[in-house]
Amino acid sequence: MTQETVSVHTDDTADADPVLARRVRAALGAPGAGALRVLEGGRSGLTYVLHDGRSGHVVKAVPPGRPARGRHDVLRQSHALSALAGSGLPVPAVTARESDVPAWFAMELAEGDAVEPVLDVATDLEPDLAWERMVRAARVLGALHAVPLARLAEGIRSAGGELPAPATPHDELLRWQETMHAVPAELRPGSEELLAALHADVPGPVAPVLVHGDFRLGNLLCSGPRPTALVDWEIWGVGDPRVDLGWFGVFTDGALFPGVGRVVPGLPSEDELEELYRAAGGTAPQTAWFRALARMKMAAIMGHNLRRHREGRHHDPVQEQLPPTIAALIGSARGLLDGCAS
Structure with missing residues (x-):
């Protein structure tokens, strides 16, 4: 699974969540960014991808009506990533976050793919x-x-x-x-x-x-x-x-x-x-x-x-x-x- 792989939608210009999309674009200062689309493979809360010119962002959000606990506590995830910025470790940079309900954060969309050699049997990794x-x-x-x-x-x-x-x-x-x-x-x-x-x-x-x-x-x-x-x-x-x-x-x-x-x-x-x-x-x-x-x-x-x-x-x-x-x-x-x- 690569972070750039997204679910197929009948209209790629439509936001998967228009309200969240408006919040994300405003926080990023990117009013002309592309559609907020569901990221295939995202299992923690709700996971989306949004492209802004040459830049891409992965957005994680708390599902509406769900408490921000456990795997749905997306801001907690963002705190660890922010703390590791500048450490030399390969972690995506946090680009925006909001604590207003439902909370969300955005991080840079990194290049590459993630393959588990012994389990991703359909992926041909040498x-x-x-x-x-x-x-x-x-x-x-x-x-x-x-x-x-x-x-x-x-x-x-x-x-x-x-x-x-x-x-x-x-x-x-x-x-x-x-x-x-x-x-x-x-x-x-x-x-x-x-x-x-x-x-x-x-x-x-x-x-x-x-x-x-x-x-x-x-x-x-x-x-x-x-x-x-x-x-x-x-x-x-x-x-x-x-x-x-x-x-x-x-x-x-x-x-x-x-x-x-x-x-x-x-x-x-x-x-x-x-x-x-x-x-x-x-x-x-x-x-x-x-x-x-x-x-x-x-x-x-x-x-x-x-x-x-x-x-x-x-x-x-x-x-x-x-x-x-x-x-x-x-x-x-x-x-x-x-x-x-x-």
Whole structure:
């Protein structure tokens, strides 16, 4: 998915939301900007794209009638992006924001595409390019975790937000356990045993860092091998760096996604990614527990998505292919905790 891909409309000159479009154009000082169109693939609140001459803006807005909480708290996302401006990290610049209900913010439209090699099976990404992108992404993650929290806090306050309290590994476990428990038991075989094993050996916290929460190639726009924009900051926070590193590692192995993914030859292993990450500023050594936690998290998310599909809340027949992957992720996590190969 590339940020430049938009949904097809019968009239590309019409605004998808005329009221919001007027607000955005006024705030940007761009009365002659093109139509505000829905951005395909946007899942956090409402996501649009607007072109102003040679410039483009991605606009994220709170859905009307929805509280600005969780993934719909778009201003919170903008605060993190504003705080990272000038850090040298590939993050899109915030170009405007408004807190009046419904709140919204705009950021620059970055060039490039975001491809998850093991999951975007319909996208032809050469293995060598996939390897290079993953290597560079590991370095981005190391640099992200090296951002001083004092500087981050100052930047977020300047943008109108506050730095959240750090989350511990136990907090992360409880968070995704709740998601797992929202999935019908028959869709998550072995999950209770996995959760018990995770609870039995929770690691102590290390020095907290800025955590993206969904760090992977699917959220990192690249132009060729070059990262241009780390996007989708819906669940960012402050916490244990090994949470991000473990999550990134899940996407190195297509065998964890039977039926919905693919094995991409030559991708870096989790151990290789960790070496690159630490060389770029990441400090905390990875453990099997965090790798297992990441697999549990993915299984919980996929199970929850499948439940929503079956309940008719989000129709997506592809979700019916997920049960083998959910089982594989849970089994791999148990193997890691038991000292077996993943």
